[in-house]
Amino acid sequence: MATCPHTDGVIPLLHDNELQNPLRRETIAHMATCVPCARAFSLLEREQELFTQVVEERVDSIDFSNFWQAVEIRLSDSAPSWAVRLRLWYESWRPAWTFPVPAWAVATLFLFLVPTHLSVNNDDNNPPPNTIVKPDLPAEPSDMRADTSPKVPQSPPSSAPHTNQLESQPIWQVGLNNQAQIESLYSSGSGAVGVIIQYDPESNSTVILYGSDEYPQ
Amino acid sequence: MNPHRLAQLCFTLTLMWALHALAEEVELHVETVLASNSSKGFDARLQELKPLLVRTFHYSSYRLVQEIRQQARWGEEIKVALPGERYMQVTPKAYDRHRISLQVMLREGINPTSLLNASLSFPDSGTVVFAGRRQKDGVLIIRIGATAKGKEQQP
Numbered sequence: 001m002a003t004c005p006h007t008d009g010v011i012p013l014l015h016d017n018e019l020q021n022p023l024r025r026e027t028i029a030h031m032a033t034c035v036p037c038a039r040a041f042s043l044l045e046r047e048q049e050l051f052t053q054v055v056e057e058r059v060d061s062i063d064f065s066n067f068w069q070a071v072e073i074r075l076s077d078s079a080p081s082w083a084v085r086l087r088l089w090y091e092s093w094r095p096a097w098t099f100p101v102p103a104w105a106v107a108t109l110f111l112f113l114v115p116t117h118l119s120v121n122n123d124d125n126n127p128p129p130n131t132i133v134k135p136d137l138p139a140e141p142s143d144m145r146a147d148t149s150p151k152v153p154q155s156p157p158s159s160a161p162h163t164n165q166l167e168s169q170p171i172w173q174v175g176l177n178n179q180a181q182i183e184s185l186y187s188s189g190s191g192a193v194g195v196i197i198q199y200d201p202e203s204n205s206t207v208i209l210y211g212s213d214e215y216p217q
Numbered sequence: 218m219n220p221h222r223l224a225q226l227c228f229t230l231t232l233m234w235a236l237h238a239l240a241e242e243v244e245l246h247v248e249t250v251l252a253s254n255s256s257k258g259f260d261a262r263l264q265e266l267k268p269l270l271v272r273t274f275h276y277s278s279y280r281l282v283q284e285i286r287q288q289a290r291w292g293e294e295i296k297v298a299l300p301g302e303r304y305m306q307v308t309p310k311a312y313d314r315h316r317i318s319l320q321v322m323l324r325e326g327i328n329p330t331s332l333l334n335a336s337l338s339f340p341d342s343g344t345v346v347f348a349g350r351r352q353k354d355g356v357l358i359i360r361i362g363a364t365a366k367g368k369e370q371q372p
Contacts, residue, residue: 100224102224103221103223103227106227106231107227109227109231110230110231113231113234114230179340180345181337181339183336183337184334184336185334185335185336185337186335187332187334188331188334189330189331190330191330191331198273200269200272203272205344207269207346207348208335208345208347208349209348
């Protein structure tokens with residue numbers, strides 16, 4: 001029986017479509033004149049057909065009608081752990097985490113500023129912890145009309161702050177505590193003048209008299 | 218939400234917050250009253266101040282000679298010219314617990330000499346009265362009021 005060195009070498013590669021031109025063309029040309037190689041190629045093709053036929057017959061014998069239902073049942077039976085869920089969630093959002101640093105900076109700044117702002121406003125709305133509400137203050141008018149009733153003299157102007165009850169109208173119009181707190185007060189140099197601080201309880205006002213040496217008492 | 222849209226939203230909100238903070242200011246109200254004995258009478262515009270003026274000062278005439286309302290930012294120095302080559306510098310310093318802190322300087326003369334320097338605070342929308350130094354045959358009475366703007370009003 002005649003043999004050819006190409007029969008076991010390049011013919012299987014040609015059959016598997018693994019040869020590139022020009023070797024592929026040369027092998028095809030060779031096979032046209034070489035009986036052993038042509039026979040070997042035909043045998044390979046026949047083997048392929050038989051193999052495909054066997055596989056298809058076996059696949060056809062398998063019942064795939066309930067395949068996906070079975071997969072779904074298995075999936076529902078085994079819920080993923082929290083670690084897996086967290087990882088899946090992280091992976092699904094990973095593109096979002098990668099937005100630019102300036103965007104993160106602005107978002108962080110915003111998250112920092114908003115609570116700070118709210119905190120400041122809350123401080124404004126809450127009375128100070130050391131606020132003294134004078135028990136002898138006359139009751140404030142609920143209708144915010146001018147209160148002309150006489151006021152009991154309060155402590156000197158530099159005393160502790162008092163609770164301010166109304167803000168929507170000027171205080172001197174509603175008769176609330178308009179008492180000033182003097183943190184510092186001085187007159188010095190060539191223009192130095194005498195200073196007297198008076199508190200008028202009836203109008204709830206603080207009056208600072210400067211140049212008191214000239215002021216008629 | 219798209220990350221870029223989220224960043225834009227954050228930036229816009231931050232900007233709005235900053236603008237809101239900048240919009241906070243204070244309205245100063247300075248009334249100057251000339252009290253004297255040269256005549257008799259009471260300026261009708263001073264009716265609300267009359268009880269205080271009558272009790273505290275002893276003049277026959279009270280006249281509102283100047284009234285100024287001015288918006289100022291916190292820390293901004295406001296100069297108010299007064300009769301008799303005097304002027305007042307008012308600086309709203311801070312707003313804390315519904316009280317407004319002011320720095321008040323009174324000066325007089327062509328080469329200004331400091332008459333008075335006061336650092337004080339009073340309730341929002343409150344007032345304080347300065348009076349003194351003879352002006353011709355009377356005195357100048359200056360009432361300073363301040364109202365914070367952009368602050369939440371107390372209920």
